Amino acid sequence: MEHSNLIHQLFSNVQAADILNTLLVPHIQADRLIWKVEKNGIYFVKSAHRLCVQELIDVSHLRRPGNWTVIWKLKALPKIKNFIWRICRGCLPTRARLQAKGVQCPVNCVSCNAAVKDLVHVYGILS
Secondary structure (H helix, E strand, O other): OOHHHHHHHHOOHHHHHHHHHOOOOOOOOOOOOOOOOOOOOOOOHHHHHHHHHHHHOOOHHHOOOOOOHHHHOOOOOHHHHHHHHHHHHOOOOOHHHHHHOOOOOOOEOOOOOOEOOOHHHHHHHHO
């Protein structure tokens, strides 16, 4: 049985005319899940974490001005780039910094046994 005859049998003439005159979408795509954070639409835990950090959690107090990409583009070993980044950010785990965080350790310099107060002493030893 043709679909229009079936529609006329099931509905009134006015309703059947409305149904038959309704334009259908010419190309129907199958439903699929899309993760809009990724360009390819595929969900990754990494992108969900990045979304949470960027959108949901205020980390503005952790940001420091500067062109940090210069460090990461250096032609050096990753551990060297990480070391330089830690020095520039002031987060090198010196004994003085560790003690300030509550870690029980001596604050004297391992190299010269001098009392270390900040990173200036470390810079002097490295140069």
